[in-house]
Amino acid sequence: LFLDSQGLLDSSLMASGTASRSEDEESLAGQKRASSQALGTIPKRRSSSRFIKRKKFDDELVESSLAKSSTRVKGAGSVESGRCSGSEPSSSEKKKVSKAPSTPVPPSPAPTPGLTKRVKKSKQPLQVTKDLGRWKPADDLLLINAVLQTNDLTSVHLGVKFSCRFTLREVQERWYALLYDPVISKLACQAMRQLHPEAIAAIQSKALFSKAEEQLLSKVGSTSQPTLETFQDLLHRHPDAFYLARTAKALQAHWQLMKQYYLLEDQTVQPLPKGDQVLNFSDAEDLIDDSKLNSLLPFHFTSELTVADRRQKREIRQLEQELHKWQVLVDSITGMSSPDFDNQTLAVLRGRMVRYLMRSREITLGRATKDNQIDVDLSLEGPAWKISRKQGVIKLKNNGDFFIANEGRRPIYIDGRPVLCGSKWRLSNNSVVEIASLRFVFLINQDLIALIRAEAAKITPQ
Template structure:
């Protein structure tokens, strides 16, 4: 190690640090030597110290009084004039960092206040508070408000009264509710104002229109213009007309009289009123022409039903859509099923043709219902049931048919087993056999063959 003194850029010569400088020997009363470190303990700097240290030119401490960290070195920098470089980039970075911290704190404070506003409302939402305030201003009756306003949830009369007193006398609840109502969307505010209850003065002005008259929309418009100080600000002529019609329907207009119920009047129940009705009065006179037309219509509908029933037995293949719920695969008339991804073809005859339906040419199984079939021939193949109960598929098209991965070329045949995979072009099907019905057919065929052999 080089023991020559190091020269600083400022011209101050500092002697080399030795190991003995970092430790001091202390002697106790019992002549026991104890070693202790003389190095300064490093502690983390806080934000304000970082800012002060970064602003080198603005420090109020004179440079002549700055000492080195190591207390064992007593050299002071006093005889030299040092010009520290200015650090505008560092100060600008610090200021940006502080401004970003303050803005983030403000945003967090705004978010937290908004969360507190929505959280402290509890069951009462801002729409409920607005409807409650408008309802009380219109009617001055909490019972009418409870019966007439549809809140977001069901409130009892005690809860409504408690909430109204809290809005009046509790400054915290009032401030939070006002802030929440200010944050409402204008459409929500308009919907609440449109459903405001009608005051007594408003209904009195509507009662000036007679029940036997037929007012039009212009009548209510004129009333609304002449008495704008009486009606609520969100009232429209159409709303006034609808409310007047409701009053008329329930006999609430002043000129409508409902006969009072006296003490001696007896209210009949349904059974008593039903006994007074004569059944002979309920029957209408018979119309011969109408009965004749109904009979002709029923006859024609029955004829169509019979024709359809006769045609069902002649249908060779029925097409059914594949749904998520797996229905029973077979019935008593289905021999096999050719199941695809979207469509199921129910085979109900001993021989069916596969292919693509075209103009002037029909097939039993139209593969175009399952998917793209432009590469499928019009008559691609034939599936046939033998008397032995075996199914065979014959390729009649140009492209091969794959059964369980084995290609069947044109004019060739292959046997179809239960759960065989049939691939035609890009379409894939699963061939399912009704084993119960096929076993019955095999038994009948065996009986017939045995009877013929005996004869």
């Protein structure tokens, strides 16, 4: 009996547990259904009951936060009632809310316009400040003070020194923007309010003088010796005419400047002398004595001159020593060219700009550098950066035949036939030699070569 009663008790507890669990599941399902109906955009999705969750990307986090804000706005009654009842949403519910906006279903039309408007408003000031990067708050304050003083943008452009160089058109556009563009004027005013008081005082001290101020200063006589008390008294007698940041010292400095340029009332500009009395530049140069100038030169300048003179003499001496090494003469070809051959020229390599005379039995071709001196510098003919420093060698054999050997990396073309590195080819009269797009005609002095062949034939039988 005891076992039977215990079994009945266990079965009744299990039944009550399952009933309570089914009631909780029904209540949760009803809350989910109500929230989904309130949102209207979140479809029913299958979710896994696994505890492992994948990480959210930045865009999903933003969308999930927007979805949560939209649930607060639209489904406030059902969601808030569920939260106030003390039942927190399960992990599956959180997963549904976070993943729901990533579906391709379009969002509700209500929050979208407000969102786009907020984004546009936040981006607009950033674009404006990016476009107005050259104009600083100090420049704006200088511009405003100068225009209020002179009422002339041309005078402002000529007389005010801004932080960077602005053209007259840029000054005009900036002034009109400060007047008529509400966004730019608002940003400029906010930036000017943030300036330090000392910076504002320094900017105000640089304000241009108006015509009324200069007229009052011009009344002070040029022959008198005004002191700071004189200009301080002038400030007290005309407080409305002078700018608020003017000081007696600033007035004295400007008065001295006006006196220097003959702008005071009791001053008259002296006319220039006419006739032979005017001293021009050439006459003044003739009056200079060079011997006196040389005696007044500083020591370091004379030492530099002596060093430069010594260096030039050394270069001239080196060129004179290399004269005997030059076996090839280079002449520029003009319309009336000199004859190609003489008694000492064996052959000629004629190009479009220059010609190279071969006066020894062996010459080297290539590109001359500071460390590498060769007989035929092809860079005189044209662009030779693709030519090796020692491109080839032309030799004259004892039998009177000319051969060219390629010692560079690029091939040499003889009458269109390539001669590769390490190979050689026989040159005949009027052969076309092409080296890195530079073309030459090889001309042989037939009379001199005939004499060489005759001498070689006489020596061979012996």
